[in-house]
Amino acid sequence: MxxxxxxxxxxxxxxxxxxxxxxxxxxxxxxxxxxxxxxxxxxxxxxxxxxxxxxxxxxxxxxxxxxxxxxxxxxxxxTGPAERRERAQRRGAKLLLPALVIPATVLAGTLVFKHLTIGGVALVESRHATLVSLTLEVLLALGLCLAWLRPAxxxxxxxxxxxxxxxxxAAILPQMLASLGAVFALGGVGQAVGTLVGEWLPLTTPLAATLAYCLGMALFTIVMGNAFAAFPVMTAAIGLPLIVGRFGGDPAVMGAIGMLCGFCGTLMTPMAANFNIVPAVLLELPDRNGVIKVQIPTALPMLLINTTLMYILAFRAW
Incomplete structure (x- = not known):
């Protein structure tokens, strides 16, 4: 398997x-x-x-x-700059094809691998079907590039x-921050945050809990630099005990949209160095925070939209 x-x-x-x-x-x-x-x-x-x-x-x-x-x-x-420029001009937009192969085939692989068995035994662990698909399709795209472009x-x-x-x-910063989030969750930080929030904010309605959870996801992500690190803390503090437990919200909707709220915070923080600082350095931008400044006008409206969607979708049966 x-x-x-x-x-x-x-x-x-x-x-x-x-x-x-x-x-x-x-x-x-x-x-x-x-x-x-x-x-x-x-x-x-x-x-x-x-x-x-x-x-x-x-x-x-x-x-x-x-x-x-x-x-x-x-x-x-x-290769040298002139050689890369010549090859890019010769092949044009076709160079994007290997990159497009990955998401299309990952989706197909995720759906197929969950039900694929050999002799009654699953070929792929169902809980890791997406990761296995992604790995295989990256290798497939690499093979296509080797056959097409014929590099050494x-x-x-x-x-x-x-x-x-x-x-x-910074390449492994997401992994390290996600691990930090797991450590915080095991250390009871989520419960401590939940207690503090309950003492200072009147979370007596689904709307109040939704606002606290979505804004908290964005703010914790801004502080910690990674939505995966913020997710276990805010979910243990507000998401599960209030949105799901007290008000009966849909946990799938809460988790999916809650992560999107965290990603809005990612767009606005230098702590997410691999997303916001490294590109500025690689592109030699004069302002190292230039990427963040451009993303903030998009991140704030998206945070508002995601918060609204959670309130509408998590507490209603459609």
Whole structure:
């Protein structure tokens, strides 16, 4: 049965290849730090189960120390600017086809894998059908690109490594913040927040609970930088005990729209460095907060719309 373990193996092999390629890049004065960082991430993917909680904790602390020392950027380029420009002009919009293959086939794979069995045994774990589909379709898109564009076999790995070096430690920030959210949930932060909110706000109606939950998702995301980190805290504090438990709201609607409210907060915070700061650095924008300033006029109306939708849809039977 294909599940999360196999997905981690694919990711771990990729990060291991990036670590090895980075170590061989003599144009990067910090290649040893890059190799240690991405190698540590590969180790967590490939052997995390064997390391256990304590071992993984030590590995994370070591990666933090390496990342704090500063990662470097390599100098290996698979193509030059003129060559890339010529190829882009020659192929035009067709270059988007491999990227479009992924969402279309992931949707199909998610629907099919949940019901696909061999000899009465499920081929894919149903709860991980979407992740398995995404992994397989990324590999499929990679194969299509190799067959169509015919680069050298090492080019995809070199370009992936180059992008990781450009982004740096922020590439794994969502994973770290999501883990932080899980730690907060286990530590009872959600219950503590719920108690404080209940003392200061009169959450006696579905509307009041909806406003507190949706605005809280956005605000916690702004503070923590990731909606996945804010979700377990706000859901434990307000979503489950009030919206679902007291007022009988639909938990599926609450969860889906609540995450969208959190994503509105993502658009407005420098804490979401991988989304808002890294692009500004890569594009060499004069204002590092330029991306955030452009996104705020979209994020605020969307937050209002999502809050309204939750109030309408979560408490009514259609």
């Amino acid at each position: 294909i599940g999360l373990h196999e997905i981690y193996i694919v990711g771990g092999l990729f990060f291991a290849a990036c670590a090895l390629l980075g170590l061989r890049d003599r144009d990067n004065p910090r290649r040893w730090l890059n190799g240690l960082f991405w190698g540590g991430l590969a180790l967590s993917f490939l052997a995390g189960d064997a390391l256990g909680d304590f071992g993984n904790g030590l590995l994370v602390l070591a990666m933090v120390a390496v990342g704090a020392a500063g990662l470097g950027r390599g100098g290996v380029a698979t 076999p090492a080019v995809p790995l070199q370009e992936g490594r180059r992008l990781l070096d450009a982004v740096g430690w």
